[in-house]
Amino acid sequence: MTETHPTHGAAAGACAAPAGAVPGERCAALWQGVFARVAQHMHAQGAHPARTVVLLPYAQLMPWAQQHWALQHAEGFAPRFETTRSWACRLAAFVPQGDDFSGDAARDTLGARALLERAGLAAQCDMLAAPLQEAAAELAPVVAAVVPEQRAAWAVQARGLLPPADAGSALRFEATALRIALEWALASRHASDVLFEPGVHGAVDALVLLQGFQEDPLAQALRAHWGAKALSLALPQPGASGRIALHTAQDAEDEAQRAAACVLAHVAAGRTPVALAANDRALTRRIAAHLAGCGVALRDESGWTLSTTRAAAQLMATLRACARDASADDLLDALKHAAAIAPDALAALERALRQAPVAAWTDAAARATGRASPPWPRASRARAGMARRPARTAPARAVVAGAALPARGQRPMERARAGRRRRPRARRLAVAGGPGGAVRQLRRRWPAHGAGRIHPLG
Numbered sequence: 001m002t003e004t005h006p007t008h009g010a011a012a013g014a015c016a017a018p019a020g021a022v023p024g025e026r027c028a029a030l031w032q033g034v035f036a037r038v039a040q041h042m043h044a045q046g047a048h049p050a051r052t053v054v055l056l057p058y059a060q061l062m063p064w065a066q067q068h069w070a071l072q073h074a075e076g077f078a079p080r081f082e083t084t085r086s087w088a089c090r091l092a093a094f095v096p097q098g099d100d101f102s103g104d105a106a107r108d109t110l111g112a113r114a115l116l117e118r119a120g121l122a123a124q125c126d127m128l129a130a131p132l133q134e135a136a137a138e139l140a141p142v143v144a145a146v147v148p149e150q151r152a153a154w155a156v157q158a159r160g161l162l163p164p165a166d167a168g169s170a171l172r173f174e175a176t177a178l179r180i181a182l183e184w185a186l187a188s189r190h191a192s193d194v195l196f197e198p199g200v201h202g203a204v205d206a207l208v209l210l211q212g213f214q215e216d217p218l219a220q221a222l223r224a225h226w227g228a229k230a231l232s233l234a235l236p237q238p239g240a241s242g243r244i245a246l247h248t249a250q251d252a253e254d255e256a257q258r259a260a261a262c263v264l265a266h267v268a269a270g271r272t273p274v275a276l277a278a279n280d281r282a283l284t285r286r287i288a289a290h291l292a293g294c295g296v297a298l299r300d301e302s303g304w305t306l307s308t309t310r311a312a313a314q315l316m317a318t319l320r321a322c323a324r325d326a327s328a329d330d331l332l333d334a335l336k337h338a339a340a341i342a343p344d345a346l347a348a349l350e351r352a353l354r355q356a357p358v359a360a361w362t363d364a365a366a367r368a369t370g371r372a373s374p375p376w377p378r379a380s381r382a383r384a385g386m387a388r389r390p391a392r393t394a395p396a397r398a399v400v401a402g403a404a405l406p407a408r409g410q411r412p413m414e415r416a417r418a419g420r421r422r423r424p425r426a427r428r429l430a431v432a433g434g435p436g437g438a439v440r441q442l443r444r445r446w447p448a449h450g451a452g453r454i455h456p457l458g
Helices: 023-045 059-072 084-091 105-118 122-144 148-161 172-187 191-196 198-203 217-229 252-268 281-293 310-322 328-337 343-355 361-367 375-386 394-407 414-421 438-445
Strands: 002-005 052-055 080-082 206-210 230-233 243-246
Touching: 023 052, 023 059, 023 206, 023 230, 052 084, 059 080, 059 084, 080 084, 084 191, 084 217, 105 122, 105 172, 122 172, 122 191, 122 217, 148 172, 148 191, 191 198, 191 217, 198 217, 206 217, 217 230, 252 281, 310 328, 328 343
Parallel strands: 052 080, 052 206, 206 230
Antiparallel strands: 002 243
């Protein structure tokens, strides 16, 4: 088990945050340092804020940058915060034409097959179309980062780096596909080409590029193309991550107790919230039990979803069995989840259905009409009981499903957890079939919680 004691410092320099600052204050301090550099660059270039573009590495940072700039500069103009993609789309709408590489996998796969057919590789289209599209997808950003006027010279160097497509080579087809991908990327127009046009260069006084966690070839090309008008800023790095401690545990219970003790120590020291990461669900439940016994609330953000629980399987089996075209297997699956039919009768019903040459339950039931065997009428009554209340709306289907499960003898464990939340949220439930069925059952189950406000819709 590893434990990290975080420190609350930030990166040194202009982007440093005061020690002990809360996360919101640290974030504001980081933006303040970035904007200070932006203001210095605009002043050095004599640029107007409205004619200044700040390129962010991620689109998710755009609203945050705008918000923090407005907080720190309440008056005056603000620079434009863009990403390379949003800036290019704002300047000119890009519509791929002809054989242009578009970035759409479906469209580009068709284009790859067409290129292979022109290259005389129609027999290998099924084998090479997907690799060709993937290779072009990797080469397209690299080619787009080259200034359009310099791509011809760059292409000469790139072609010399590719393996030869010799006729006797074992990788002849792969080498051919790679060469076609390069030529495809070189011949295509790219959405970012507009950023290199002279008109855009003249319309912007200053350009600031905020780097991300990975180097962006297009951003670096723009910085070189714009020269002194461009400024590149590294993403502010957080401070030291803190001290990491390794605890040796004897067994799973010892590990759970040690983890719970570490969490309690951080909580007692005021270092909250505490993040607990574990890839073992059994260990997570052990730790949660220890913390719950000490009165510490734990918000579990992982684990099984509701759709994978046994109660959900019972509900889905019921819904499939109630379908108009339900098969005999669907009904058997639903009946096996219920206690409405005795096991021996259910086994007899399954043997009879396996011998019947039909798959749909309605056909099997029609062939069994008049038989004296008890399982057939019991199964028909059970299915009729499940589907006797058709519902047209989602709230109604939820109510009918809740009424069908207990009626079939099912008692999922979720009922005990839901006991604290039995008050219905909906004031009016649309249930087809008049004022009966699920509405009456709701009134019986919640007599003291305003059941008089539950009405059927005609």
